[in-house]
Amino acid sequence: MNTKELDKEYVAHAYGRFDVVLTEGKGSTLYDEKGKKYIDFGSGIGVTAFGIGDDEWKKAVESQLDKLQHVSNLYYT
Secondary structure, three states: OOOHHHHHHHOOOOOOOOOOOEEEEEEEEEOOOOOOEEOOOOOOOOOOOOOOOOOOHHHHHHHHHOOOOOOOOOOOO
């Protein structure tokens, strides 16, 4: 199955999507499955302040994966 078929099968459709499949990016630049280049103007909707593929953020996340991946909000972490 491709990305859009998987989405139809497994995702609750509580919101609409743009008809584009993003596959990679760096900083504020994104690319779709056909290699088309986009500038990310979607800031503020479930994003980090570091842009796409930020090396420092990635290093911090990889380090955290060896410690705690997820803990309930009932505890301080």
